[in-house]
Every structure is written in C-alpha cells, then in structure tokens.
Amino acid sequence: MVDMLVRLYDLPEGGGLRAELASRGITIRPCRPYEAHIVATWVGENFSHRWVSEFNIAMAHQPCGCFIATQESRVLGFACVDTTARGYIGPMGVQEDARGTGLGKALLITALEQMRHLGYAYAVIGGVGPCDFYRRTVGAIEIPGSTPGIYADILPEKN
Numbered sequence: 001m002v003d004m005l006v007r008l009y010d011l012p013e014g015g016g017l018r019a020e021l022a023s024r025g026i027t028i029r030p031c032r033p034y035e036a037h038i039v040a041t042w043v044g045e046n047f048s049h050r051w052v053s054e055f056n057i058a059m060a061h062q063p064c065g066c067f068i069a070t071q072e073s074r075v076l077g078f079a080c081v082d083t084t085a086r087g088y089i090g091p092m093g094v095q096e097d098a099r100g101t102g103l104g105k106a107l108l109i110t111a112l113e114q115m116r117h118l119g120y121a122y123a124v125i126g127g128v129g130p131c132d133f134y135r136r137t138v139g140a141i142e143i144p145g146s147t148p149g150i151y152a153d154i155l156p157e158k159n
Contacts, residue, residue, distance in 0.1 A: 001127040003146035006089075006138050008116040008123055014109035021106055026071045028106050030064040031078070039068060042075045043093075049157060051091040054083035067110050069094070069103045079107035081115050081123075085150055089115065089123045105137050112138060127151050 018028050031039050036059045044052045058065035058080035069077040079092035089111055094103045115123050125134055126149065134140035143149075 001129060001147060001151075002131065003143045003149050004125040004128050004131065004134050004140035005143050006112060006123045006125065006134070006140045008112055008120055011109060011112055011116065011138060014106065014113055017102060017106040017109060021069070021102060024071075026069055026076065026101075026103065028067060028069050028103075028110050031059065031066040031068045033059065033064075039066070039075055039078060043078060043091075046095055047091065047093050050154075051093070054091050055080055057083045063114070065114075067107055067114070069098070069107055077103045077107050079111040081111050084126050085124070087115075087120055087122065087124055088126050088150075090126055104133065108134075108137055 021028060036056075040052050040055055043055050055066060055078070061082060065081045065083065067079050068075055075095070076098040077092070077094035079089065081089050083090065089108070092104070092107055092111065094101075094107070112123055124143070125140055128134060128140075131140075131142065
C-alpha cells in the first residue's frame, strides 16, 4: 500500500463539518486520558491490535494525538497523529455503521489541523487503502516508491 502526502497549509475548512455533525449530536474531540482504555478496546474490536499499539502512542503525546467521534457516549471513529513516525497521520477509522456520514472527513481534517497547529507543513498518510478518499478530501498525492515504505518487515500477529 502506498503512502500519500498532504499539504497542511492548503487544508479545507473543518469548522463547518464539525458544526454540521454537532447539529446531529456527533462530537469530534480529543480522546481523554481517562477513557483511553475504552477507545483502545473499541479500536481492537473494530480494526486491529496493531492499530491499538499506534493509538497508545498517540495517547502518550502532549497534546493528545488522537481525536474521536462520539454520539450518545458511543465511539464512532478515531484519527491519530505522530504514531508510526513523526509527521504521519493514522491510523484512522470509522465504525462500519457510521461510514458515509462525513465522520471520516471531519476526523481527518481535524487531525491534520492539529498537525498544522504543531508546526508541520506536510503530513504523510502511511499505507493508504482508500487513496481516492484522501485525494478528494484533502488533495493528497501518492509518494512514488513508498511501498512498503516504513511498513517493511512487520512482525506477524499470533492468532
């Protein structure tokens, strides 16, 4: 899977997206330390244990490097920054029954805004699956020769 590059100085506005979601009772916010174990369990159940490892790194940052989408005290999605490597965004994901609602876009832009706020000019999206989503949403471009990139020699998970 290819890596992609995003220009953080040219992001779409995220405030309107978050306001529209808020009108539907959905909040985009940083994950709080006292609920990290709940979100880690949710990430492991809905995505992968590798992503739990990266989530844990994001939670160790100050400020927090993980944003979550919630509705009625239920986690719907997450996006992490500076996990696999500095300047990387991801992992990120939205619960299957909440996809297509704009949550992924709002989480992505919110996390990228945080990176811009921290002083980054560019962000790398590592090991991208849905390239078209990132192209459309934030103008991401593929990085030539980035497969497997940083994800070479990954240890296998035990079943």
